[in-house]
Amino acid sequence: MSDSKYAPAEYKAKDYSHLRGLVGITDEQIEVHLKLYGGYVNRTNALFAKTAGLSNEGKTGDSSFQELKRRLGWEWNGMRLHEYYFDGLTPKAGELRADNPFAKAVTAQFGSIEAWRADLAGVAKMPGVGWALTYLDPNNGQIWNHWVEDHQDGHPASGRLLLALDVWEHAFAVYRKPLPPERAAYIEDFFANVDWDVVAKRLA
CATH class of the missing domain: 3.55.40.20 (Iron/manganese superoxide dismutase, C-terminal domain)
Known part of the structure; x- marks a missing residue:
């Protein structure tokens, strides 16, 4: 029997410091939004660590494991959806050209x-x-x-x-x-x- 343990990867918050000077959307608004995004990243890592620990202890039938697994979907998707959102923005955007x-x-x-x-x-x-x-x-x-x-x-x-x-x-x-x-x-x-x-x- 292997003694290896489940060790989840750690996520890092992306650097979106270039998102300044957007049309209409203020720098203050972006700053507030990025803090919320960072919270999703941190909570995603915490939940992966907690559920991995319970899994390694053989506690997958425990209600704590089950509820944390349910919560993980919210946090991970919150992290990733915000990355799609921020990745798709630029302060030098132009019109959507017909040849795009x-x-x-x-x-x-x-x-x-x-x-x-x-x-x-x-x-x-x-x-x-x-x-x-x-x-x-x-x-x-x-x-x-x-x-x-x-x-x-x-x-x-x-x-x-x-x-x-x-x-x-x-x-x-x-x-x-x-x-x-x-x-x-x-x-x-x-x-x-x-x-x-x-x-x-x-x-x-």
Whole structure:
């Protein structure tokens, strides 16, 4: 019998210090958001360590193990969804050009870039808090916009995530001060800051 123990990998928070000077979205807003992202990374590592310890002790039937495993999905997805969100932003964003591979893909699916964007904005403006996500089905090329509320629930199996728009209130809670937070304005500024080259690379 092997004496080796399960030792999970450790996640490191990515450096997003370059996300300053975005259109509309203030540096203060990004700073608040990045602190929340760092919390997801830390809690993900803590939960992996705790559940690994219980597993190594043969306590997988314990209620603590089971509840921590359930919580891990929330924290890990919270970490990774924020990375998709931040990775897809740049202070030097331009318009989505018609020759961009992502633009070609959504035009083929929706009829135009504007129609795809309106569809995603419609998802993002739905009542409640959560994520508006653009997915690709790698099996048949289908692209669609998807709503996810709780981080760990509702993700389409095998779907390839192309674009993540965070519409939890923490994404715009100190947005455009001293004006009150406005989701519609935030969504418009999000589109103005998307790195479309990054999104296009996610098609592959």
